[in-house]
Amino acid sequence: MKFKGTVTVWLKEGIFDPQGAAVKGSLEAMGFKEVEKVRIGKNIVISLDAENALEAKDLLEQMARKLLANPVTEAYRVHVEEEKAGAER
Amino acid sequence: MKFGVVVFPGSNCDSDAYHVIKDVIGVDCEYVWHETRDLSDFQALVLPGGFSYGDYLRCGALARFSPVMDSVYRFVDEGKLVIGICNGFQILLEAGLLPGAMLSNNVLEFRCQWVNLRVENTKTPFTCLYEPGEVIRVPIAHHEGNYYAEPEVLEELERTGRVVLRYVDASGNPTAEANPNGAAHNIAGIINEKGNVFGLMPHPERCSESILGSRDGRRVFLSMIKSLETGALLS
Numbered sequence: 001m002k003f004k005g006t007v008t009v010w011l012k013e014g015i016f017d018p019q020g021a022a023v024k025g026s027l028e029a030m031g032f033k034e035v036e037k038v039r040i041g042k043n044i045v046i047s048l049d050a051e052n053a054l055e056a057k058d059l060l061e062q063m064a065r066k067l068l069a070n071p072v073t074e075a076y077r078v079h080v081e082e083e084k085a086g087a088e089r
Numbered sequence: 090m091k092f093g094v095v096v097f098p099g100s101n102c103d104s105d106a107y108h109v110i111k112d113v114i115g116v117d118c119e120y121v122w123h124e125t126r127d128l129s130d131f132q133a134l135v136l137p138g139g140f141s142y143g144d145y146l147r148c149g150a151l152a153r154f155s156p157v158m159d160s161v162y163r164f165v166d167e168g169k170l171v172i173g174i175c176n177g178f179q180i181l182l183e184a185g186l187l188p189g190a191m192l193s194n195n196v197l198e199f200r201c202q203w204v205n206l207r208v209e210n211t212k213t214p215f216t217c218l219y220e221p222g223e224v225i226r227v228p229i230a231h232h233e234g235n236y237y238a239e240p241e242v243l244e245e246l247e248r249t250g251r252v253v254l255r256y257v258d259a260s261g262n263p264t265a266e267a268n269p270n271g272a273a274h275n276i277a278g279i280i281n282e283k284g285n286v287f288g289l290m291p292h293p294e295r296c297s298e299s300i301l302g303s304r305d306g307r308r309v310f311l312s313m314i315k316s317l318e319t320g321a322l323l324s
Contacts (some may be wrong), residue, residue, distance in 0.1 A: 002093070011192075015192065015237065016195060016271070018194070018195055018196075018197045022197060054162055067146070067150065067154070068146070070147055070150070070190050072189060072190035072237065072238070072239070073192060073237055074188045
């Protein structure tokens with residue numbers, strides 16, 4: 001079965017995120033006084049073939065642990081969904 | 090004695106390192122393509138600066154899975170010398186050969202400038218020709234040089250003398266102003282527990298000839314050569 005996995009990677013709590021801080025500054029300057037915190041991460045979208053969603057998630061977890069995230073500084077979250085045939089979006 | 094300079098796709102300080110070792114100092118040196126697996130000819134390896142694999146994903150993250158890296162692990166196990174400069178340092182961190190990780194500079198800028206460094210440990214194969222506490226001038230050029238490690242790791246590095254180079258001001262004080270990137274404890278270079286793997290963000294290969302404004306970096310390579318000659322590899 002075809003699956004679409006999204007691995008979201010961001011800096012762990014407590015680690016200064018200069019991009020997030022800069023964007024927060026701009027949002028405040030624009031008048032969004034409500035903003036308390038901004039963190040910037042990245043989404044890595046992976047299409048893959050697996051027996052079932054559980055196996056797909058397990059494979060993506062392995063990829064995240066070994067390469068996609070650096071365990072020293074980054075946290076990650078894996079999301080899996082079935083890929084609809086012929087429709088990218 | 091032969092040095093190898095590993096060339097990853099995107100390395101760009103490889104010829105500088107090769108030039109210093111081969112032409113300036115006069116020791117045998119060869120480029121090592123990242124697909125090479127046989128490192129038996131070499132006693133020392135340089136992982137040079139640059140943008141291996143375009144710095145995609147994270148600096149050094151993809152280079153760490155180059156075919157040559159399996160052999161680099163063995164090379165390290167055998168007690169031979171490995172120095173990672175700038176992107177090479179980032180690769181050593183990603184490879185787990187040195188502890189910690191690099192974050193983006195806390196100043197949101199690519200920093201390309203001269204810095205003062207204090208040599209904290211001269212009992213290493215990479216710094217044995219410096220004076221303890223000596224302040225040297227070396228250039229940096231990086232966007233991800235903000236060294237980070239867990240507090241326990243930092244404590245251990247400090248306690249065991251594994252912080253080899255620190256950013257300081259001209260008088261040798263590790264002030265916040267002298268820290269160009271936000272690195273924890275002003276750390277510019279560290280060594281592994283065994284003492285044969287050295288990673289540093291500054292570029293000693295760019296300041297090994299008077300014509301380039303400083304020769305302060307040259308003794309890093311001369312120290313390595315001396316250590317290999319005397320066989321006194323590990324501190």
